[in-house]
Amino acid sequence: MENDKGEFKRKDSTYRSWIGKDKDFPAEAGRYHLYISWACPWANRCAAMLYLKGLEDVIGLSVTHPTWQRTKPNDPNDEHTGWTFASPDDPPFSSPTGFGSFPPKECVPDTVNGAKYVRDLYEMSKDTSGKYTVPVLWDKKTKTIVNNESAEIVRMLNSEFNPFAKNPDLDLYPEALQKEIDGVNEWVYPTINNGVYRCGFAVKQAAYDEAFKELFASLDRCEEILGKQRYIAGNQLTEADLRLFQTLIRFDEVYVVYFKTNKYFIREKPNLKNYVRDLFQTPGIGKAVHMYHIKTHYLTSHPRLNYYAVVPGGETGPDGSGKGWWSEPHDRDALTDKLNA
Ligand SMILES: N[C@@H](CCC(=O)N[C@@H](CS)C(=O)NCC(=O)O)C(=O)O
Structure with a gap:
């Protein structure tokens, strides 16, 4: 899975049919x-x-x-x-x-x-x-x-x-924002979503150094953008937030220690911290966060990285819920008000 430069390379997905567009796979309930x-x-x-x-x-x-x-x-x-x-x-x-x-x-x-x-x-x-x-x-x-x-x-x-759908009107890829969303995904995917894996699975120092530099440059960029707008692609929740959130919620618990992404914790950056809280508290998004699974998976599944499968303690505490920290109040509503004023 790594090339001769020691860089982690993710394989492309193999099944790409589209429900609704592909006539063999019409949208149906229960299918x-x-x-x-x-x-x-x-x-x-x-x-x-x-x-x-x-x-x-x-x-x-x-x-x-x-x-x-x-x-x-x-x-x-x-x-x-x-x-x-x-x-x-x-x-x-x-x-x-x-x-x-x-x-x-x-x-x-x-x-x-x-x-x-x-x-x-x-x-x-x-x-x-x-x-x-x-x-x-x-x-x-x-x-x-x-x-x-x-x-x-x-x-x-x-x-x-x-x-x-119970919420058919919710559109996380609205036409007016598609260009912006695609633009954000274009740098968030390689440097953040996959960037943490590129740090963690690099087998040569130079490959890790490069991934680390790109990761934190992009996180700094997020911190700056999120000081000006509530969400990463504008002032409304989009799929770009869902994608970014998945990396951020795992960051302090797992990636900092396991993938060596240790320049800073997300919770040390005011905009990123409050943004993660905001998304975590959005009904539906927090419901899908299961910190026991997150920590246990990474720390127990790759013998090459953690042979004895010892799981670090840290933020989630012994019950492994990991939810306390992210359930605290955030300041993101004020940002929407400021922008709407
Ligand atoms: N391109 C895929 C990537 C999915 C992926 O890499 N999933 C990992 C888990 S985080 C996996 O199942 N890995 C199994 C393996 O590497 O054997 C997607 O975004 O759906």
Whole structure:
């Protein structure tokens, strides 16, 4: 996954059909299912969108255990580890290296296909890419993966299921702001969303240094923009905020220590801090934040980075809720008032 410069390279998603536009996949209530991990920032943007639009009764949700497991445990030649389903009453998992004990709190098993692993879904879909990522948007009718690219799933949930949505008028990709949103995504994705991974998974110093520099230049840029406007692409909530938020909410808990993104904490920057609180307190977005899954996943799933799967304490405290800090009052309403005055 890294090139010869030691840089982390993310593979492109393989399933790119579009519900509503592709005639094989019309928008229907009850036909599609979303497989996610609460820990994964890409999958979580889809869950937040599902809640924001009020689509919980239209598209089902399964949620993996945060700790990756061997996906062919009986085949000694297959060492792949990945996302595994569990029920909350199943016994705890340990890390792929056999350390720790991590209960399947807040997991939702796969009642659609009875899959044990996300890999099973790709195999049912006759996939040959060898990469078994979440999110997966699944079609129950054709028994296949429709799309596994979060940026596209977010857009489909935003616009294609409106006849069934509780909040059909909420538009997080409004025409008037599309250029602005695309412009923001263009620098936020490589330097922030993927930027933290480029820091954490770099295997050469120069690759890390470059990613680190770009990451904090972009976070400084966010801090400045957010001093002038309530949201990152203007004065209204958009998908660009959903995408940025996923990295920021994981930053102080995980990335600072695990991915070595330690120039500053988000909570040290007044605009970023209040912005995260504002979004966290937006109904739908906070509901999709499960800090136990976030911390447990990263710290227990990559033996290369944390062999013994010891999870640091820090902000969330022993109950792992991670919510106290971000539930405190924020000052972002005042900014909207100032702009509207
Ligand atoms: N382009 C994909 C990326 C998804 C992705 O990389 N997900 C990670 C979890 S955060 C994953 O499932 N990784 C599994 C693996 O690397 O084996 C998207 O945005 O949907």
